Amino acid sequence: MCLTLLMGISIIFLLLPCEPVLTLMIDPKLCEVWGPGLSASDIVMPARYFFIQAVDVSGTKLTLSPGEVFTVEISGTSGARVCRVWVNVLDRRDGSFIVRYKVYNSCVDFRIQITHQGEHVADSPYAVTGTVNGEECLCPVESMSTWLKQYGCPSSYSQIDSDLNKFTAVNFTSLRSGLIKRYDHPGSMSICNYVIKDSQIHRKCYGQHVGFKMFVDAILLSLARKVRLPDMEFFFNLGDWPLVKAEQGHRDPVFAWCGSDDTDDIVVPTYDLTEATLECMGRVTLDMLSVQGNTDVPWRDRAEKAFWRGRDSRRERLQLIEIARKHPHLFNASLTNFFFFRDQEADYGPKEKHISFFRFFDYKYVINIDGTVAAYRLPYLLAGGSLVLKQESKYYEFFYKSLEPWKHYVPFSQDLGDLVQRVSWAKQHDARAEAIAGEGRRFAQEHLLPQHVFCYHAVLLHEWSRRVESPVSVLEGMEPVPQPHSDCPCAREASRPHTEL
Known part of the structure; x- marks a missing residue:
């Protein structure tokens, strides 16, 4: 839990007599107060966030809201302009607060100030060294392994282990035509065949109702802006119902948003939770924050x-x-x-x-x-x-x-x-x-939370890429899924040769 993270900073700031003592706890992974080996460009989310916990004079955490006691200001520069940042403080009504913010362009001289009645709390202001990039900046870390560690992702998930145990080596050269034949039923099923090559995304979809491919596209594009994705191929079920019947005898590698006890689809976070993560502080109003x-x-x-x-x-x-x-x-x-x-x-x-x-x-x-x-x-x-x-x-x-x-x-x-x-x-x-x-x-x-949704997708793709043994190439009829235009200074670095650590 972010409020008790060992990596966090826990410092007591004594206010005026008879007023509460405030403890500020900040997770380096989430609020961009980085630890050793991390730079500002390593960790990017559509909306970033950190937590504040209030305690009383005895050091006990408050369990009810103390009211709007904190002021949070985030600033920086972007060339000759002021950096554009939207800040939103959410009171969890249990003595803790979520501070979330959205960065709209690349910023330097980035500072986070947290005050109470005009006085800085704990080590505020927090200064960030380097460039803080916006979500649409194409600034990938070259190594997936390094990025997973920097981002604080676990090395494994029990659900991923369970889903992938049946796949030790996957050869799409021999599987692909059979998969398409079994699941290309336009009236009842919709699937997409994805290929990621040189961190570029391509797909070909089958079915009448393939609009939900936009959710798969969006998370893949977002990840590819953060980390260079390994080469791989996979099929994605765009419907709600899992498709791979456990008793049918086929070990079909199909990703899906929902699993069941009688199917063998490889489960990923739902399109709803994924969209809420990607559009946090955007066009959606309901998200985990x-x-x-x-x-x-x-x-x-x-x-x-x-x-x-x-x-x-x-x-x-x-x-x-x-x-x-x-x-x-x-x-x-x-x-x-x-x-x-x-x-x-x-x-x-x-x-x-x-x-x-x-x-x-x-x-x-x-x-x-x-x-x-x-x-x-x-x-x-x-x-x-x-x-x-x-x-x-x-x-x-x-x-x-x-x-x-x-x-x-x-x-x-x-x-x-x-x-x-x-x-x-x-x-x-x-x-x-x-x-x-x-x-x-x-x-x-x-x-x-959003970090966990990104981690799950990334760990799954990382593990899946290790199992694909067939040559990965863009297939005939596939269409590219392009990145949005970005004028970030580091965008040109995405073309550098990739070395997996």
């Missing part, structure tokens, strides 16, 4: 009901409405749209208007129930600090197998048979429910 800074109701004041909103994408969601109507003192659950069961709208409607996702956390308990596959909202539910009630399911995302029932969430059966019992238990065991909610939020903080 904003959800933590917009839950302004403390646990003790949240309503003691289980909350849910969503569309009718699974029969169990209709069952949830039936349960909620029988137990209105325990549930606030409604459908917002009818598509799959339009003929039953009269029974399960009327439709409720959409409400802000942030308002879900006005309730102590939130329900995660499958849609067409896994409900991709689980990362945000965990981050909101309410107790997550999660349906048991065969579907999973890239992080599910690291979650522990009764530690990070409370499980309920797939048929919803014990859901009422679970909500009643939570009401009767408020302290325990709050503790589980806190553990769920901690899990999100440690595994699901």
Whole structure:
């Protein structure tokens, strides 16, 4: 957790008498206070962030918000102009703050100032040596191994190990035509064949509905601006349903956003979480940082009901409405749209208007129930600090197998048979429910923030490239996926010869 990182800086700054003592903790990987061997250009994210934790005069961390006590200013120069930086301070309402900021062009003389009532906190101001580059700067680190270490990525993930264990050597020369034949079904499946050669991205897609390739393109392009990607080839499933049937006998190397107990797709972070990472402080409003800074109701004041909103994408969601109507003192659950069961709208409607996702956390308990596959909202539910009630399911995302029932969430059966019992238990065991909610939020903080999404993609691609034994070349009919125009000074360095360490 970033608030207790050993690598962080923890210094107490004593304010005026009778005022709180403030501890500033900053993670070098996230806020660009770099450690040995790192430079400003090594670590770039669309929105960067660091954390501030307030403590009382005895050194105990505050658990409630002290209010808007910090002022954060970030400055620099870009040629003859002032560096353009957008800063946003998010109050997590538990005594800690997220400071996130977006750099729009390459900056030098970069300084981060954090003050309280005009006085600098801890070692503020923090000066950054070197150039701080914007997200669209094409400034890749030459070695993937070096970049992974510099970025603070783990050497492995259990889900990646599990997914890739069946692939020791992959020869697309012999596999490719069979893969295309099995999955080129335009009415029901959409896949893309990707080739990365000399850190340039190329693809050919199959199917009627291939618009979601934009999410794959975006994360690959973003990574390629940060680190020179190794040569590789892979297929990507653009649909929600995993495709590789475990019993079919084929070891098909297909990447997907969702996995299941009866399929063998190689799982990556969902398009939703990936877009939220790439567009943080951009065109999306819901991301893993904003959800933590917009839950302004403390646990003790949240309503003691289980909350849910969503569309009718699974029969169990209709069952949830039936349960909620029988137990209105325990549930606030409604459908917002009818598509799959339009003929039953009269029974399960009327439709409720959409409400802000942030308002879900006005309730102590939130329900995660499958849609067409896994409900991709689980990362945000965990981050909101309410107790997550999660349906048991065969579907999973890239992080599910690291979650522990009764530690990070409370499980309920797939048929919803014990859901009422679970909500009643939570009401009767408020302290325990709050503790589980806190553990769920901690899990999100440690595994699901933007840095973690980048790391997972990078580690997977790094490991996958080692398994591709067939020659990697751009195939006939493939189209290039170009980088956006960049006038950063280091853009020319991307063409340097690559040496893997």
